[in-house]
Amino acid sequence: MIAAYARDLSPDDPVAALEVGDRPEPQAREHWSVVDVRAAALNHHDVWSLRGVGLRAEQLPMILGTDAAGVVDGREVVVHGVIGGTSGHGVGPDEPRSLLSERYPGTFAEQVAVPTWNLVDKPAELSFVEAACLPTAWLTAYRMLFTTGRATPGQRVLVQGAGGGVATAAILLGAAAGLEVLVTSRSDERRTHALTLGAAAAVEPGARVPRVDLVLETVGRATWSHSLRSVRPGGTVVVAGATSGDPTAAELTRVFFQEISVLGVTMGSRDDLQHLLAFLARTGVRPLVDRTFALTQARDAVARLAAGQQFGKIVLTT
Secondary structure, three states, rough: EEEEEEEEOHHHHHHHHEEEOOOOOOOOOOOEEEEEEEEEEEHHHHHHHHHHHOHHHHHOEEEEOOOOEEOOOOEEEEEEOOEEOOOOOOOOOOOOEEOOOOHHHHHOOOEEEEEEEHHEEOOOOOOOOHHHOOHHHHHHHHHHHHOOOOOOOOOOEEEEOOOOHHHHHHHHHHHHHEEEEEEOOHHHHHHHHHHOOOOOOEEEOOOOOOOEEEEEEEEOOOOOHHHHHHHHEEEEEEEEEOOOOOOOOOOOOHHEEEEEEEEEOOOOOHHHHHHHHHHHHHHHHOEEEEEEEEEEHHHHHHHHHOOOOOOOOOOEEE
């Protein structure tokens, strides 16, 4: 089968480490299913894997990709890309949690094998391309907002770093749920785009904003202090990344004195994914797709993501 895989690891040139070519088809095994992939979305996780973060040379070649939608025996499904850490379900009960393409071959292929438990029915209202966008960035945003952040209609939420996949999803989900969403970005273009997606306000990083109930933090060092200054006493900061690095100061005095809750999120559960799919089917909210590429054009797709040229999701189709 055709697949896009890490042939090498290259910290300075991730695209050079990617190969598109023939790989063995996945073999059926007990409690696992082989999915005919229709669409698979890119994430920064794929670029970091090619750079050698979280992927070791002895694991190569490794098919990349964590997100997919496809078909199993006529059933249209979305793949939950978190393997293990859930009392077994196709793997050993003590196997630590991993994402597809970290320990098991990923979704950038004509077929992918996953535990059958990891398959969720795709709503008919969503296309394969739309559904493939959801299991990482959108699932993370959903969990940050509603499962961990416990946001309710009418509350005010600050999203740091408009333009990223999680931030874009958070704007669309939050606005549809009746939240007042504020966003930050260094880019005039991205601030303007955030407003068209439903943000109530878009400001430069560090700008003063009304106190918010919840902050979604994926940037880290560059925005951490602003996040803690912006959240109300007793409010919550949910962290799902640190693209600019760890904060040089945690500002613990502010955290304990104002009783701020700081909570971490990585991806989301299978139940979260089911709820997210239902939310989109019922509200009409859809993921923003930047561009689609054929699987054979995976190098061009990864190059676009690595260069930061996208606004929305980049998707491969088979």
